[in-house]
Amino acid sequence: MTNNHETLAQQDKLPSQQRNGYMTAWRWHFYAGLYVVPFLIMLAVTGLMMLYAGTIDNLRFKDLLFVEPAAQSLPVSQQLNAVQLAYPQATIHQYLTPKQPEDAARFAVVTADGQGLFVTVNPYTAEVLGSLDRDNNLYTLANEIHGTLLIGDLGDRLIELAASFAVILIVSGAYMWWPRDNASRAGALRIRLASGKRTFWRDLHANIGVITSLFLLLFLLSGLSWSGIWGSKMVQAWNSFPAGVFGDVPLSDAKHAEMNHGELEEVPWNLEQTPMPMSGSHAGHQGIAGQVNLESVVSFARQQGFTSFRVNLPEGEQGAYSVLQSTMSNDINDATQDRTLHIxxxxxxxxxxxxxxxxxxMAKVMAWGIALHEGDFGWWNKAANTVLCLAFIVISLSGIAMWWLRRPKGKRVLSAPPAPKNMTLWKGATVVIAILGVCFPLAGITIFIVLLADRLIFSRVPTLARFFG
Known part of the structure; x- marks a missing residue:
């Protein structure tokens, strides 16, 4: 989005078809960017907050999260009893094994007034160290903004629309960046510092955008896979784990997604819509011999090869013990070891x-993609995601800077790029956008409404026509 006159002068040197193609892509890029930019900044900022929330908590609450390692840990049942004595009115829902010898064990509980807590316990002494608020913390706040803008389904739909439009931004931006003449080749993978503000911002925006485009697409698609329309109604629904594989095990009305904690996704993506198996029948195959409790479940899980995992306690008379180990919930960092066990x-x-x-x-791709998205593969993954989030912010702000520099002074207009003179080509580009709209239904519906409004309203009202260009 360089200066109008400068861009038009450059494009006049191109063959007519290439010039009109560029102007068409620029116009779509501009209008999609109007909506996407605020959301992309929000997603990058909240992404950074979630990326470092754990590090911040480790520093703030080190006395609650870390212990002095000893030779032998005490039985899990003894740790559980300590939590029950310290919080007699609370309901214990989950046990999280320590990942490292210096980590405290965690028990997820819900108090009598409905507050979610993580109670930490020294696994070597069974001393209850204290509790952390599970519902109100930096990560939870950032995650809820990141996913719903704190306004539920409406926020989810608005973010899904922004992510869908961002795919259009990537496609149109790559087309505009592609070197096709001397002027565009001069700025390809190069930032010209001595050619003026407009050229500098154009080079910064275009080159960082192209370099990070595939990474942005990965972020968008992995995030969209959880969205309310494209995710749950299309991609996730077709890739959910088939409950029929469980055999003759009776199934409950509850879905695996109910093991998530609010907006925090803990259950593997492909299991969220799969029904939960029920306890209380003769179904299943040989598992734990003897008494069944948290102690025996944890011991059995370790015998089965689980390393760092969490155990969800049964919910009600028909509930089962659920042992989960996945990259998505940051239990492990090897997606091939993802495993869910119901007992x-x-x-x-x-x-x-x-x-x-x-x-x-698709579920295998998501097992790796989500973990990469969340920076779960170690320091290198966190460092890479930090650089990418900062790059997305720079791309957004540079787009705003380019618009600001080329806007007409003293005029209240949007200053959109002019429509191409060759309307045949414009219609061809509309077909491409329509295909993307079909792939991403929420974007497709919105594009149709905007085009209809443009034809019936904006183009017939002179003031609106001038403002929107």
Whole structure:
């Protein structure tokens, strides 16, 4: 989005078809960017907040999260009893194993007034160290803004629309950047510092955009896979784990997604819409011999090869013990070791044993993609995501700077790029946008409404026509 006159002068040197193609892409890029930029900045900022929330908590609450390692940890049942004594009115829902010898064990509880807490315990002494607010913390706040803008389904739809439009930005931006003459080649993968403000901002915007475009697309698609329309109604629904694989195990009305905590996604993506197996029948195959409780479930899970994992305690009379180990919830950093195990709370039989090898191709991609998205693969992943988030902010701000520099002084107009003279080509580009709209339905519906409004209203009202260009 360089200066209008400068851009038009450059494009006049191109063949007519290329010039009109550039102007068409620029116009779509501009209008999509109007909506996307505020959301992209928000997503990058909240992404950074979530990326470092754990590091900040480790510094703030180190006395609650870390202990002095000893030779032998005490039985989990003894740690559980300590939590029950310290919080007699609370309901314990989950146990999280320590990842490192110096980590405290965690128990997720809900108090009598409905507050979610993480109670930390020294696994070597069974001393209750204290509690952390699970519902109100930096990560939870950033995650809820990141996913719903704190306004529920409406926020989810607005963000899904922005992410869908961002795909249009990537496609149109790549087309505009592609070197096609001497002027565009001069700025390809190069930032010209001595050619004026407009050229500097154009080079910064275009080159960082192209370099990070594939990474941005990964972020967008992995995020969209959880969205309310494109995600849950299309992609996730077609890639959910088939409950029929469980055999003759009875299924409840509850879905795996109910094991998530609010907006915090803990259950593997492809399992969220899959029904939960029920306890209380003779179904399943050989599992725990003897008494079934948290102690025996944790011991059995370790025998089965689980390393760093969480155990969800049964919910109600038909609930099962659920052992989960996944990259998405940051339990492990190797997606091929993703595994979910359900155990009958009465018989100890294995009701379901779901492994990475059984995932659909899309689910396998998501197991890796989501973990990369969240920076779960270690320091290098966190560093890369930090650079990318900062780059997305720079791309957004440079786009605003380019618009500001080329806007007509003293005129209240949007200063959109002019429509191409060759309307045949414009219609061809509309077909491309329509295809993207079909792939991303929320964007497609919005584009149709905007085009209809332009034809019926904006083009017939002179003031609006001048403002929107």
């Amino acid at each position: 009958d709370q009465y018989t100890g039989k294995i009701l379901a044993d779901i492994r990475y090898d059984q995932y659909s191709p």
